[in-house]
Amino acid sequence: MGKKALTAKQKGEYTMRVVGLDVCKNSVVACVLDAAPTSPRKVYYDYDFPRFFTDSSGIKALLALNADVAVLEPTGVNYSKFWVTKLAEYGVEIALVGHRQLNTYRVNLDLPDKDDSADALALACYYIEHHLSDRRFVRIRDPIISQIRDISLRLQHLNRVQSPIVNRIRQDLAWQFPEAAFIGLDAPLFWGWLAGERKSKKYQKLYQESVGLGLKEETENSAKAIIVLQRRERALEVSMRHLMKDLRFLKYRKVFALFGFGERTEALILSQIYPLENYFGADGKPEIKVLKGRVSGKPTKRHLSRRRFQKALGVAPTREDSGDKKKSKKAGSSLIRRALWQWVFTRIEPKRNRVKNSIGTALSEIFDREKEQSRPIQLIRSRIASRAMDWLFAELVKELVTGNN
Known part of the structure; x- marks a missing residue:
């Protein structure tokens, strides 16, 4: 041609x-x-x-x-x-x-x-x-954002790799050293001792007094594998922390802090939604249109930019109607959807961990109210995540757009 x-x-x-x-x-x-x-x-x-x-x-x-x-x-x-x-x-x-x-x-x-x-x-x-x-077209990510996303995915992979190894160790410790079978990964001294890389009078004494049948070489080797994976995990976290200090992300992270996201969740969300302007209209502002309602036919305000934002983060349902069958499913990133589920589970549900500001209080009140009404817990978590991302978009617009005017 x-x-x-x-x-x-x-x-x-x-x-x-x-x-x-x-x-x-x-x-x-x-x-x-x-x-x-x-x-x-x-x-x-x-x-x-x-x-x-x-x-x-x-x-x-x-x-x-x-x-x-x-x-x-x-x-x-x-x-x-x-x-x-x-x-x-x-x-x-x-x-x-x-x-x-x-x-x-x-x-x-x-x-x-x-x-x-x-x-x-x-x-x-x-x-x-x-x-x-x-x-x-799918947008091509900023180079720094691409690195952050790559590290986030690698950290997710390391988590998946560690889980079966830790489970196997726990099963073995249940009969080899039952007193230590449920020590968490947040006890580096124990895992270093179990791998034979560190000395500990505390765990050595506990082991000597144990009623277990004795540690085996395979358990030590598995503990060494965990140590290697954790070192790699820490190195990746240091790299991610350095990348997240980019001045362009400062206002984004200021807003993220209002929601109490952890570092990994912040990185995942940032890698998905940066820059926020990608979701705006041609005038560089959030796109809002008044359209006829599908059912009522009445003029309805549609927040198109907010909808795109929610969809990218996996909390906006998409409809799939066929004949008399009407159903909806979540579109967007399943990885972020899982991260938000964990955030709700750890920062909104437990009263002792709740974010102590107006946003945390409002989300906690919604959670408690829906729980009192005996709604399914999965539905409540999904609604909380969706509402949070709705508010996240509004806060980002306020910080990045309204605040600049």
Whole structure:
């Protein structure tokens, strides 16, 4: 296909060469377009979709296509990171398309199958059709924010890795050293002693007086594994703490403090919603529109920016109606949804841990009132998280927007 001029976002025109990339475990399947095809289905059957492997020759061959823009899905981030980084280094613009949007778009193109070739073609077509609308694409995170998110994900992974090892140790200690079977991970001296790396008169004496059958080598080895994981965890936390001190995040963290989020929850939320302006309208302010109600037909104020914000944090339900069946489910980040559940469980439910300010008091009163009405605890936690994110958005707007005026 020859290059054709497309309308630019600003005045004037420019030529564009787009490559859609479907990322596999050790390769990508590519589709290069200079303009939207009149028959995507015919292109699917006639086009020779090249495959490039994750090595030096693969990246050279891909760069030889001379694409201006590379379009990918953000899923499988570890597999796509190589391609995104290398292409960006050579000045190729990167655009990301959400999985759900691509799936719907591919069906609308009447492509016969969901396979690597169809996805690559659909990605290229999607960009050419929607490149003027930023909201059609997944935003690319700030480099510091990307590092914070990467550390957050690694910390989550380390937690998952530790849990089965700790459970196994507890089961073994139940008969080897029952007096210490339920000592928590917040006792580093015990775990260092159990791993044979530290001396402790306290635990040595307790062990000598134990009624257990005696510690085994496997328990010591498992304790050593926990020590290694905890050291890695602490190192990551130090790195994350350093990144979070960036002056751009100061006002965000000031607002987070009102809710009593822990460091890890703060990092997760920040990595998802920064910068807040991404959720605003074209005028740089929260977008509010008056639209007809779906049921009543009466004018209803819709807080579109707040809704986008809640959805990104996994606390806004999306409706899926089919015939007489009407249901809703939570969209957005399940990782943050779990973090918020833990926050409600540890900072709102226990009276001794509640946040001592107007926000903490209001959320606690809602929790207590709903609990007195015998509502299901899962529903209460979900409502508290949703209400908290509603207030979080309002406080961030007040600090970042209203406070600057």
